[in-house]
Amino acid sequence: MSTIEEVRPATESDAEGIAAVFAPYATDSVVTFETTPPTAEQWRAKIRDSPLPFLVLARDDVVLGYAYAAPWRPKPAYRHTVETTIYLAQGTTGRGYGRRLLDELLKRCAEAGARQAIAVVVDSGSPASAxxxxxxxxxxxGVLRRVGFKHDRWLDTLLLQRELG
Known part of the structure; x- marks a missing residue:
């Protein structure tokens, strides 16, 4: 078995691992406005139905993080703009995993025809994601002020943008 971390397309068999990575963010943090973690079956459907890249970083089939792109908005004029999402398993930050996932995601989005990528980052007081x-x-x-309320506090979101090609 390999002990090298690999970035690869997510498969439906990764759904449990993805659910496990995301759950503590939904229940215990303010870095997402989700409050109820999606089930593994909901993640399977998202992986299966995604028209854009959905990647995992895994070691020995254990999901250490994931990243995916989704349409920025449903209107046709936005069809070349994507929103990026990235999460790492607790205890895996600071190892370059996030950068590897994000770089590969952006590359694959550009190959899929995306021209702009948008990141919506909750201003949680921690600058790591930004x-x-x-x-x-x-x-x-830009900043959207006090647009989310979670764990008894109002939260801002920071919008970040990158041209892809």
């Missing part, structure tokens, strides 16, 4: 995106070439595009 810094990851900035290091990957995203620039600040």
């Amino acid at each position: 810094n990851l995106h900035r290091k990957a070439g995203f620039t600040d595009a």
